[in-house]
Amino acid sequence: MRLAIRDLSVGFAQPRGAPPREVLRRIDAELGPGEVLGIVGESGSGKSVLALAVIGLLPRTARARGRVEMDGTDLLPLGDGAMSRIRGRRIGMIFQEPMTALNPAMRVGAQIGEGLRLHRGMGRAEARAEALRLLDRVRIDRAAERLDAFPHELSGGQRQRVGIAIALAPEPELLIADEPTTALDVTVQAELLDILDELVSERALSLILVSHDLGVIARLAERCLVLWRGAAVETGPTARLLADPRHDHTRALIDALPRRTRATLPRSADG
Numbered sequence: 536m537r538l539a540i541r542d543l544s545v546g547f548a549q550p551r552g553a554p555p556r557e558v559l560r561r562i563d564a565e566l567g568p569g570e571v572l573g574i575v576g577e578s579g580s581g582k583s584v585l586a587l588a589v590i591g592l593l594p595r596t597a598r599a600r601g602r603v604e605m606d607g608t609d610l611l612p613l614g615d616g617a618m619s620r621i622r623g624r625r626i627g628m629i630f631q632e633p634m635t636a637l638n639p640a641m642r643v644g645a646q647i648g649e650g651l652r653l654h655r656g657m658g659r660a661e662a663r664a665e666a667l668r669l670l671d672r673v674r675i676d677r678a679a680e681r682l683d684a685f686p687h688e689l690s691g692g693q694r695q696r697v698g699i700a701i702a703l704a705p706e707p708e709l710l711i712a713d714e715p716t717t718a719l720d721v722t723v724q725a726e727l728l729d730i731l732d733e734l735v736s737e738r739a740l741s742l743i744l745v746s747h748d749l750g751v752i753a754r755l756a757e758r759c760l761v762l763w764r765g766a767a768v769e770t771g772p773t774a775r776l777l778a779d780p781r782h783d784h785t786r787a788l789i790d791a792l793p794r795r796t797r798a799t800l801p802r803s804a805d806g
């Protein structure tokens with residue numbers, strides 16, 4: 536799968552005929568199989584709007600221009616029906632707060648099973664066995680028991696593992712993770728980032744990783760795009776950006792990193 540974002544702008548309709556407020560301006564980006572693209576920027580810079588534009592989940596008041604091409608097909612003009620078939624099947628999404636993606640009234644195994652039955656044509660027993668394999672893959676402890684648990688019975692980290700398993704079930708080619716570890720403590724965060732990293736290489740998955748934290752981006756993304764007030768102020772290999780930031784906002788994001796994280800980054804990012 537190749538994704539090409541071309542000259543993408545997004546505005547929001549304003550009341551009383553005022554001109555739309557542009558929150559994303561002329562974004563270009565590309566992503567191939569087994570690649571990770573980091574989207575980094577401060578709060579309100581447009582990261583989530585960019586992720587939602589790619590997966591076709593912008594609010595109705597949003598107006599998008601440009602192209603979001605998946606293997607050459609522009610997704611922006613697709614209607615709800617065509618887009619919902621691509622979403623889930625070809626593009627998966629992981630959210631910051633896994634509870635929003637989980638159905639509170641449905642057992643974990645059944646939620647993972649939905650994607651397996653709908654998109655991979657599995658029967659009930661086969662879907663249950665595969666759901667267990669997926670829970671093992673995201674290294675949840677006591678996976679067999681978790682199949683029959685409800686989301687509220689799990690910790691935040693376990694819920695996010697389930698969120699990843701649900702997103703993976705239809706074997707998507709592209710995964711979009713919007714602040715997937717922000718709500719979790721650092722050990723769990725590190726483990727989940729490792730799992731995502733492994734999945735990208737195992738499955739030649741393409742990953743768009745959204746974070747306000749350049750440390751998270753640096754762990755996974757070989758290339759990244761720095762958003763500032765809706766514009767891509769810097770884009771390129773993450774190592775280059777860290778070693779030689781060219782925009783004040785990139786420098787500010789590096790300065791925001793804890794000293795210990797900075798010490799693990801390419802040398803010149805430190806000083």
Ligand SMILES: Nc1ncnc2c1ncn2[C@@H]1O[C@H](COP(=O)(O)OP(=O)(O)OP(=O)(O)O)[C@@H](O)[C@H]1O
Nearest residue numbers: 547558576577578579580581582583584585594747
């Ligand atoms: N539904 C909406 N209607 C109007 N404006 C919106 C809507 N959603 C987002 N915006 C605006 O778009 C801009 C970008 O928001 P976005 O959520 O993409 O930022 P972000 O970088 O993801 O921030 P955060 O890290 O806080 O989630 C903000 O100015 C926000 O107010």
